[in-house]
Amino acid sequence: MQNSMLETETPTPTSLGTATVRLVVRNHPGVMSHICGLFARRSFNLEAIACLPLDDGTRSGMLLGVREEDRITQLIAQLRKLEDVLDVRIDPQGREAFEAVREYMA
Amino acid sequence: MFQLTGAELIMRLLERQGITIIPGIPGGANLPMYDALRSSKIRHVLARHEQGAGFMAQGMARATGRAAVCFGTSGPGATNLITAIADAKLDSIPIVAITGQVPQAMIGTDAFQEIDTYGLTIPITKHNYLVRSAAELLDVIPDAFRVATSGRPGPVVVDVPKDVQNARIELEDFPEPGKADAPPPVRDEEVAHAATMINSARRPVLFIGAGIIASEASEILRTIAGRTSIPVVSTLLGLGAMPDDHPLYLGMLGMHGARSTNMILEESDLLIAAGVRFDDRATGKAAEFCPNAKILHIDIDPSELGKIKQPTLGITGDVGSVLRALAPRLHSTQHSEWLDRVNELRGAHPLAMPGAEDLLQPYGIVRQAAELIPDNAIITTDVGQHQMWTAQAFPFSWPRQWQTSGGLGTMGFGLPAAIGAALAMPDRMAVCFSGDGSLLMNIQELATAAEEDVNVKVILMNNAHLGLVRQQQELFYGRRFHASKFHAEPDFAAIARGFGVAAYDLGESTDPRESMAHALAESGPCLINVPITREENVYPMVPPGAANRDMIEGESYAKQYA
Numbered sequence: 001m002q003n004s005m006l007e008t009e010t011p012t013p014t015s016l017g018t019a020t021v022r023l024v025v026r027n028h029p030g031v032m033s034h035i036c037g038l039f040a041r042r043s044f045n046l047e048a049i050a051c052l053p054l055d056d057g058t059r060s061g062m063l064l065g066v067r068e069e070d071r072i073t074q075l076i077a078q079l080r081k082l083e084d085v086l087d088v089r090i091d092p093q094g095r096e097a098f099e100a101v102r103e104y105m106a
Numbered sequence: 107m108f109q110l111t112g113a114e115l116i117m118r119l120l121e122r123q124g125i126t127i128i129p130g131i132p133g134g135a136n137l138p139m140y141d142a143l144r145s146s147k148i149r150h151v152l153a154r155h156e157q158g159a160g161f162m163a164q165g166m167a168r169a170t171g172r173a174a175v176c177f178g179t180s181g182p183g184a185t186n187l188i189t190a191i192a193d194a195k196l197d198s199i200p201i202v203a204i205t206g207q208v209p210q211a212m213i214g215t216d217a218f219q220e221i222d223t224y225g226l227t228i229p230i231t232k233h234n235y236l237v238r239s240a241a242e243l244l245d246v247i248p249d250a251f252r253v254a255t256s257g258r259p260g261p262v263v264v265d266v267p268k269d270v271q272n273a274r275i276e277l278e279d280f281p282e283p284g285k286a287d288a289p290p291p292v293r294d295e296e297v298a299h300a301a302t303m304i305n306s307a308r309r310p311v312l313f314i315g316a317g318i319i320a321s322e323a324s325e326i327l328r329t330i331a332g333r334t335s336i337p338v339v340s341t342l343l344g345l346g347a348m349p350d351d352h353p354l355y356l357g358m359l360g361m362h363g364a365r366s367t368n369m370i371l372e373e374s375d376l377l378i379a380a381g382v383r384f385d386d387r388a389t390g391k392a393a394e395f396c397p398n399a400k401i402l403h404i405d406i407d408p409s410e411l412g413k414i415k416q417p418t419l420g421i422t423g424d425v426g427s428v429l430r431a432l433a434p435r436l437h438s439t440q441h442s443e444w445l446d447r448v449n450e451l452r453g454a455h456p457l458a459m460p461g462a463e464d465l466l467q468p469y470g471i472v473r474q475a476a477e478l479i480p481d482n483a484i485i486t487t488d489v490g491q492h493q494m495w496t497a498q499a500f501p502f503s504w505p506r507q508w509q510t511s512g513g514l515g516t517m518g519f520g521l522p523a524a525i526g527a528a529l530a531m532p533d534r535m536a537v538c539f540s541g542d543g544s545l546l547m548n549i550q551e552l553a554t555a556a557e558e559d560v561n562v563k564v565i566l567m568n569n570a571h572l573g574l575v576r577q578q579q580e581l582f583y584g585r586r587f588h589a590s591k592f593h594a595e596p597d598f599a600a601i602a603r604g605f606g607v608a609a610y611d612l613g614e615s616t617d618p619r620e621s622m623a624h625a626l627a628e629s630g631p632c633l634i635n636v637p638i639t640r641e642e643n644v645y646p647m648v649p650p651g652a653a654n655r656d657m658i659e660g661e662s663y664a665k666q667y668a
């Protein structure tokens with residue numbers, strides 16, 4: 001189900017989403033599928049993603065650029081239900097990190 | 107210190123979880139587990155299709171409330187399990203499916219019977235695991251049970267490569283069995299707020315569902331309803347939580363509920379939604395559901411609060427614990443004005459059950475059978491008109507009496523679920539009300555029923571149609587019938603006998619009631635074929651996508667289109 005309010009809005013091609021969500025997840029080969037699968041099957045709009053192992057590599061940090069204004073609470077509640085997700089928070093500073101990656105990708 | 111293989115370790119850990127029966131089918135990739143199962147205390151039930159094994163596990167879990175296990179091999183074994191796993195996800199049923207996988211060295215090579223079980227089951231499980239070493243089993247198996255039973259229950263898949271099953275591991279001790287996490291604490295200020303809402307409501311309705319059954323809250327629900335005189339409506343999966351003959355019980359709401367039930371909800375000023383997820387079959391067009399009501403929503407799954415309807419107050423918690431905390435704060439009330447109105451609507455728009463006295467008509471089959479079926483029997487259905495007739499007409503009176511595929515609506519659910527229920531509760535009868543379309547989808551499990559000699563009775567409402575499809579084509583597709591009539595009509599009684607199952611055909615009986623009574627009195631599995639009118643519809647009905655107030659009924663619809 002597309003969000004009708006956002007549907008009419010033409011996103012700029014450079015959009016990194018309306019919010020950045022920061023996750024700490026268990027680091028194993030299936031965890032990306034769990035996160036991306038959730039976005040796909042619940043029709044959440046995912047604009048940007050970054051993932052790096054943390055500390056000794058048993059956990060990873062993930063940064064997600066999402067385009068969900070109305071459903072951000074629902075998105076976070078769904079993310080918290082995933083067993084491999086250890087922490088979820090909105091992180092406005094994540095935008096800067098994405099900007100830096102974008103510079104590199106340009 | 108002792109040594110065992112990964113497969114042996116799995117069996118020990120399952121025994122320690124209290125598992126005594128596992129339905130499944132062996133194959134190349136899970137043979138080490140079957141080898142270990144031979145010397146285990148666990149009884150294996152050989153299903154005839156993995157979907158059957160999955161639904162048997164569901165039947166056990168739905169009957170007992172405890173997690174049940176099923177086995178399948180890699181590749182086709184896993185894909186055949188998928189429907190039953192997805193069904194468990196949508197209805198929040200705790201099952202642990204353990205699949206064999208090709209050896210790790212061959213994963214990713216398109217090996218014989220290799221399929222990405224892990225990837226395939228991500229969207230249909232609460233959680234899943236691909237086990238990478240025998241040592242990991244020590245964490246994974248208990249954790250699988252913890253996840254399946256904690257919070258909102260659901261299915262878990264554990265995929266075990268063959269080399270992990272064969273690996274040897276040295277142990278000092280077994281890990282503790284996995285058990286459900288404690289539910290979140292009940293918060294006093296939330297309960298106080300909820301109590302104020304309920305105490306000040308003038309036209310409250312309790313809207314209850316599967317969460318009441320899962321949290322074993324039907325007793326406290328009955329207490330609260332009785333003390334506050336608040337009428338209760340139930341979803342399809344909540345049937346049994348309130349006894350059918352309770353004066354405050356209004357039955358099922360939604361697509362096939364009584365018109366009065368949906369009308370009463372329209373007038374309500376407070377909806378106390380307890381253990382429900384606002385499924386569209388219950389709410390109709392969600393935006394127009396209970397337009398005049400504030401909503402108090404209690405659910406163990408925080409993502410359900412506000413998913414479909416924004417509640418005035420949402421409480422994350424075990425619904426039984428929340429209701430128990432709430433009860434002492436609720437005023438004892440009569441709500442006489444509201445109940446007068448409720449009873450007026452009930453009198454004016456009751457659920458009509460034409461033919462309830464006739465054993466050869468749908469409502470009659472359900473009502474007459476109900477009189478002959480022992481009170482402690484478990485009732486399952488398949489999916490279609492017969493399911494809705496059973497939901498409407500069977501006088502359910504206790505939680506876990508009723509098993510049906512609500513969320514996924516899976517034809518083929520009923521027979522293997524009944525077998526699972528009968529296996530889990532061998533002193534009880536399990537009765538499956540089925541349709542001739544649905545029964546064919548897992549009819550091979552009659553062989554399992556015969557082999558295990560389970561006390562399962564299949565009551566087949568045989569209309570030679572995919573009846574609910576035919577009904578939709580009649581009502582919503584201008585009577586353009588297509589692919590909903592069976593031109594070949596199998597002799598189900600003969601088929602059942604062919605499987606070694608006793609069979610009765612009420613169409614050929616001079617005294618159908620006597621035949622039904624006789625069939626239900628015998629022990630062991632049997633099939634009762636009941637030919638019914640081919641063009642019967644289930645009423646009332648909310649057209650898919652419409653608001654619940656826009657229900658159509660037999661005659662009114664006929665008049666409108668005459």
Ligand SMILES: Cc1ncc(C[n+]2csc(CCOP(=O)(O)OP(=O)(O)O)c2C)c(N)n1
Nearest residue numbers: 490491492515517541542543544572573574
């Ligand atoms: C596996 C599956 N396939 C298709 C459907 C769609 N469907 C819903 S009801 C129905 C007809 C069921 O026919 P039958 O079992 O004979 O029951 P009846 O409606 O005649 O009582 C169909 C095909 C479904 N629910 N499940």
